[in-house]
């Protein structure tokens with residue numbers, strides 16, 4: 001069977017590209033340890049009172065290290081009574097905060113403006129992410145997953161001092 005010269009070039013190009021993708025996947029898994037995100041923990045959204053989400057809020061765990069437990073529910077983020085509603089969370093500059101967030105009802109989003117955190121809040125799953133706050137300023141927490149009539153009023157604020 002005769003293969004046209006250009007067709008052969010294209011086949012070689014496709015083969016090399018596929019080989020590069022497979023090699024990149026193998027290197028990502030073996031060298032960099034990259035894995036698909038998986039839920040940190042599962043919770044019963046009707047029984048959050050028996051989990052860490054029973055008392056949302058911010059806890060200091062070490063110098064410049066904090067833990068923030070937040071519950072999303074149509075259409076607000078609950079970060080404890082001290083934070084208010086919509087919540088305002090204050091952290092000193094150069095603090096590292098680990099967020100534990102879950103949803104009590106439908107799917108919500110949890111994104112912090114200007115930082116690399118964008119969580120999908122699936123009822124029954126705990127989402128966790130650690131963020132470094134190095135630049136002073138005011139950053140919005142945004143629900144970026146359409147969740148119904150009050151989606152646009154579902155937000156909070158982080159103030160880095």
Ligand code: CUA
Nearest residue numbers: 108143145147
């Ligand atoms: Cu919650 Cu959109």
